[in-house]
Amino acid sequence: MKLQLAVLLISVLLEGSVALPAVNHCLTKFEESLKETMALRRSCEEAHLKDCCQIAEASKIIDNDNYTPGSGIYDISNVCQSTAAFTQDIFPPMKARCNMESSDGGWTVLVKRTPDVDERVSFKRPWVEYENGFGNLSGEFWYGLKNMHCLTSQEPMEVEVEVSKTDGTKLVLSYGNFKVDGPSTSYTLHVSDKHYEGFDFSLHHNGAKFSTFDRDNDQNPGSCSAIYNKGGNWFGNCYNMHLTDMPKPQLHNSERFLPYDYAELRVRPKGCIALSDSPGNCE
Numbered sequence: 600m601k602l603q604l605a606v607l608l609i610s611v612l613l614e615g616s617v618a619l620p621a622v623n624h625c626l627t628k629f630e631e632s633l634k635e636t637m638a639l640r641r642s643c644e645e646a647h648l649k650d651c652c653q654i655a656e657a658s659k660i661i662d663n664d665n666y667t668p669g670s671g672i673y674d675i676s677n678v679c680q681s682t683a684a685f686t687q688d689i690f691p692p693m694k695a696r697c698n699m700e701s702s703d704g705g706w707t708v709l710v711k712r713t714p715d716v717d718e719r720v721s722f723k724r725p726w727v728e729y730e731n732g733f734g735n736l737s738g739e740f741w742y743g744l745k746n747m748h749c750l751t752s753q754e755p756m757e758v759e760v761e762v763s764k765t766d767g768t769k770l771v772l773s774y775g776n777f778k779v780d781g782p783s784t785s786y787t788l789h790v791s792d793k794h795y796e797g798f799d800f801s802l803h804h805n806g807a808k809f810s811t812f813d814r815d816n817d818q819n820p821g822s823c824s825a826i827y828n829k830g831g832n833w834f835g836n837c838y839n840m841h842l843t844d845m846p847k848p849q850l851h852n853s854e855r856f857l858p859y860d861y862a863e864l865r866v867r868p869k870g871c872i873a874l875s876d877s878p879g880n881c882e
């Protein structure tokens with residue numbers, strides 16, 4: 600084999616015209632193979648992957664089901680693009696934070712609170728900022744009511760709210776239905792079909808309009824946002840879940856306040872096929 604290679608090399612050097620067809624043949628084969636791979640990638644990119652579930656599914660197809668994408672920031676189609684002013688520019692294309700680990704992954708993260716950042720993000724913001732989104736996708740952020748409405752209106756979605764403390768205490772609240780209506784309803788929230796044991800933290804919030812300190816749509820004689828540190832929320836009178844409270848996200852189980860250090864609200868389509876063994880397709 601080494602001898603054949605040496606002969607080929609010498610032929611190339613001394614009689615290029617004789618050996619080149621063999622080399623060209625190999626190059627052509629390689630080029631064809633490369634084109635095939637690139638075409639497959641393009642077909643998935645052009646499919647306008649619209650959320651983290653579709654990214655997880657497409658990754659499995661490209662790499663023959665051997666590759667599981669990690670959690671992080673991904674490009675998604677800009678069908679839900681708003682004028683959000685994220686620290687990391689979200690367009691074009693639009694970016695999303697994907698959680699590919701919790702409960703088999705495929706989650707698009709809509710709200711994130713974490714103390715593990717150099718600079719904390721303030722959630723004391725007016726209506727317009729809650730509509731468009733704010734923060735940093737690699738740290739703390741609010742994805743924006745416009746984006747939440749768009750993402751949850753395309754198909755039925757499920758939701759998980761995970762809260763935890765630095766001591767390892769963790770609570771995952773999962774619901775089978777999650778939808779944010781449009782601006783004409785002040786982004787009314789629909790959350791139902793509880794999938795965990797214990798207190799139902801969706802009370803106060805299912806059917807509630809969104810409120811901020813400068814736009815009071817809640818059921819309290821005063822303003823829940825103003826009372827609870829100017830964070831925006833789907834307040835009733837006032838809350839069981841307040842992920843934008845400052846300085847920490849809070850739950851309230853009808854008896855007492857439960858402060859946490861971390862919080863994440865994430866959604867994915869019901870029956871996301873990234874969860875199954877089937878590779879599916881890009882269409």
Ligand SMILES: [Ca+2]
Pocket residue numbers: 815816817818819820821822823
């Ligand atoms: Ca009120």
